[in-house]
Amino acid sequence: MRIELERRARASTAFAAISPLLALVLTLVFGGLMFWLMGKDPIATLYTFFVEPLFDVWSLHELVIKAAPLILIAVGLSICYRSNNWNIGAEGQFTIGAITGSILPVLVPEWQSPLLLPTMLIMGMIGGALYAGIPALLKTRFNTNEILTSLMLVYIAQLFLDWLVRGAWRDPQGYNFPKTISFSAEAILPELLESGRAHWEAVFAIVAAIALWFMMRFMLKGFEVSVLGQAERAGRFAGFSSKKMVWFAFMLSGALAGLAGISEVSGSIGHLQPSISPGYGFTAIIVAFLGRLNPIGIIASGLVLALTYLGGEAAQLSIGISDKLSRVFQGLLLFFVLSCDTLILYRIRLVFSRNKTEVGA
Amino acid sequence: MFEAILLTVMTAATPLVIAALGELVTERSGVLNLGVEGMMIMGAVCAFATAHMTGSPYLGILAGIGGGALFSLLFGFLTLTLVANQVATGLALTILGLGVSGQLGESFVGLAGTKLQPIVFPVLSDIPFIGRVLFAQDLIFYLSIVLIIGVNWFLFKSRTGLKMRAIGDNHGSAHALGINVVRTRYLAVLFGGACAGLAGAQLSLVYTPQWVENMSAGRGWIALALVVFASWRPWRILAGGYLFGAVTIGQLHAQAFGVGIPSQFLSALPYAATIVVLVIISHNRRTTLINTPASLGKPFVPDR
Numbered sequence: 001m002r003i004e005l006e007r008r009a010r011a012s013t014a015f016a017a018i019s020p021l022l023a024l025v026l027t028l029v030f031g032g033l034m035f036w037l038m039g040k041d042p043i044a045t046l047y048t049f050f051v052e053p054l055f056d057v058w059s060l061h062e063l064v065i066k067a068a069p070l071i072l073i074a075v076g077l078s079i080c081y082r083s084n085n086w087n088i089g090a091e092g093q094f095t096i097g098a099i100t101g102s103i104l105p106v107l108v109p110e111w112q113s114p115l116l117l118p119t120m121l122i123m124g125m126i127g128g129a130l131y132a133g134i135p136a137l138l139k140t141r142f143n144t145n146e147i148l149t150s151l152m153l154v155y156i157a158q159l160f161l162d163w164l165v166r167g168a169w170r171d172p173q174g175y176n177f178p179k180t181i182s183f184s185a186e187a188i189l190p191e192l193l194e195s196g197r198a199h200w201e202a203v204f205a206i207v208a209a210i211a212l213w214f215m216m217r218f219m220l221k222g223f224e225v226s227v228l229g230q231a232e233r234a235g236r237f238a239g240f241s242s243k244k245m246v247w248f249a250f251m252l253s254g255a256l257a258g259l260a261g262i263s264e265v266s267g268s269i270g271h272l273q274p275s276i277s278p279g280y281g282f283t284a285i286i287v288a289f290l291g292r293l294n295p296i297g298i299i300a301s302g303l304v305l306a307l308t309y310l311g312g313e314a315a316q317l318s319i320g321i322s323d324k325l326s327r328v329f330q331g332l333l334l335f336f337v338l339s340c341d342t343l344i345l346y347r348i349r350l351v352f353s354r355n356k357t358e359v360g361a
Numbered sequence: 362m363f364e365a366i367l368l369t370v371m372t373a374a375t376p377l378v379i380a381a382l383g384e385l386v387t388e389r390s391g392v393l394n395l396g397v398e399g400m401m402i403m404g405a406v407c408a409f410a411t412a413h414m415t416g417s418p419y420l421g422i423l424a425g426i427g428g429g430a431l432f433s434l435l436f437g438f439l440t441l442t443l444v445a446n447q448v449a450t451g452l453a454l455t456i457l458g459l460g461v462s463g464q465l466g467e468s469f470v471g472l473a474g475t476k477l478q479p480i481v482f483p484v485l486s487d488i489p490f491i492g493r494v495l496f497a498q499d500l501i502f503y504l505s506i507v508l509i510i511g512v513n514w515f516l517f518k519s520r521t522g523l524k525m526r527a528i529g530d531n532h533g534s535a536h537a538l539g540i541n542v543v544r545t546r547y548l549a550v551l552f553g554g555a556c557a558g559l560a561g562a563q564l565s566l567v568y569t570p571q572w573v574e575n576m577s578a579g580r581g582w583i584a585l586a587l588v589v590f591a592s593w594r595p596w597r598i599l600a601g602g603y604l605f606g607a608v609t610i611g612q613l614h615a616q617a618f619g620v621g622i623p624s625q626f627l628s629a630l631p632y633a634a635t636i637v638v639l640v641i642i643s644h645n646r647r648t649t650l651i652n653t654p655a656s657l658g659k660p661f662v663p664d665r
Binding site: 003005007086088138142143144145147148149151152153155156159160162163166167282285286289322324325326327328329330331332334335338339341342346348 | 445450453456467582644
């Protein structure tokens with residue numbers, strides 16, 4: 001038996017809409033099978049993992065807290081991937097954004113002003129954008145592969161943060177714990193509602209997603225992104241500069257990752273510490289693909305991926321299975337999304353006959 | 362003293378060399394598999410678990426190779442049969458590998474491992490200076506050297522190797538000549554996975570004989586950079602691998618001696634060195650274009 005692909009005359013709009021859902025269903029079926037093999041009741045476990053967190057106010061807030069950075073980073077990455085720039089170092093840009101955004105509350109804690117928080121957010125964005133500018137510079141100036149450089153910069157950023165919180169920026173009254181001083185009340189991103197912890201980062205995420213959706217749909221810049229991503233030569237004939245696009249895509253996604261970084265530190269943690277992210281920068285790659293690189297789709301997929309984090313925590317507490325399962329679920333989901341996307345461009349046929357259709361040498 | 366340092370450098374370099382060599386073959390066939398890190402960590406966990414349960418590090422090596430190869434099949438199925446995007450699928454392989462290995466290895470954390478013992482060649486190892494370095498090593502080191510010679514012969518001296526390079530440079534023409542593009546690529550991906558698995562086995566059986574989550578620590582990515590550094594030529598992998606081994610070990614020694622530079626900065630050195638080396642290698646656009654397999658990363662659907 002062989003699998004053959006037959007190119008569709010045009011991309012199937014039906015499958016473009018169905019494919020993420022199909023991928024979700026396949027992930028759930030596969031996950032259930034996995035639980036069953038581990039000797040757990042698959043239905044009950046899946047229920048604890050993916051449904052139960054939706055039923056109480058506290059965990060809905062947690063869901064929003066986890067979805068916000070994922071969406072913010074992923075919408076930036078979607079612009080990168082659409083324009084064929086493979087930024088996979090968002091985790092590093094997130095970290096640097098958190099650091100540059102924290103300069104004021106950590107080094108000048110006595111400065112109290114309503115301007116403090118906006119300044120912090122802007123500094124975080126600038127930090128993230130500049131850090132993403134490194135792979136952009138190396139790609140445009142030295143023709144260096146951006147996948148590898150942006151990833152290497154993640155490790156460097158994390159080590160730099162580690163050095164800061166254990167060395168130069170360590171809280172002198174912190175009993176030698178590796179953390180900076182706690183941010184003052186003025187430097188904390190306020191909560192949205194009385195009922196829980198969800199804070200303004202969620203609003204930034206929605207605004208960013210809608211703005212970028214608008215750009216891709218109605219503005220020349222959005223058209224430029226698509227053209228240069230799909231046919232670089234055609235784009236050059238139209239007068240678009242692919243070098244400028246590299247800069248644009250990297251700086252934009254870096255700024256959004258940096259904003260997510262400082263928002264996370266200011267809104268959810270309240271100080272810097274060696275580990276500030278459960279891999280948001282990498283999970284956001286999955287979010288971007290599950291959302292079909294469409295900013296509005298990414299809002300939905302960000303919520304789904306945030307649920308895998310929450311479900312992992314819940315399942316660890318109540319059923320005693322490892323929270324590492326959420327990483328497995330995330331990986332599986334990306335696999336199924338990518339396989340289901342084949343259906344958009346191709347018809348899949350199973351061929352059972354053994355006749356060779358190739359031309360002999 | 363110098364001999365001891367050289368030995369540790371070789372131990373640090375071997376996994377990079379093996380994983381990069383596997384990826385080199387995969388990329389020569391025109392497939393870009395960014396999942397080296399994921400296949401490597403799967404190899405590491407399979408090797409450790411098997412060696413721990415059976416007590417035999419050699420069965421561990423086999424399990425490592427098997428684990429990496431099986432995992433690479435997943436990548437092959439998606440990118441070759443379903444023509445999914447290779448960059449994204451490679452990333453998925455890495456994310457999934459890190460997750461699955463963490464899950465599989467959970468019960469092995471903190472357990473003592475089974476270290477692979479060196480195989481000492483009786484007379485040769487008594488040669489002053491080079492004897493102990495070259496002839497009293499473990500099996501995986503010898504394999505790395507055999508693999509380099511083998512891959513070099515295969516790519517440049519064998520008929521199948523020529524076909525594979527042809528596929529990597531122009532899959533359309535190769536297909537028109539009747540070469541089975543997809544099957545050859547499957548084999549190349551499998552070889553890359555087996556090598557990454559072997560490299561992972563080296564990590565959990567030789568380099569640090571224990572299981573630590575994420576113990577590959579970016580080595581899979583460095584191996585990918587090494588392939589670019591080597592401009593897709595096997596022997597240069599050896600040079601690049603040992604250079605990175607030296608940087609890794611050098612910074613560890615510097616940390617131990619306390620040279621007054623914060624340890625985090627020294628730990629960042631291998632990653633920074635990767636970036637610097639990539640810049641130096643790729644800044645000349647023309648030589649890069651000549652060396653890179655022309656179909657690298659491009660999807661292929663056989664027309665009938």
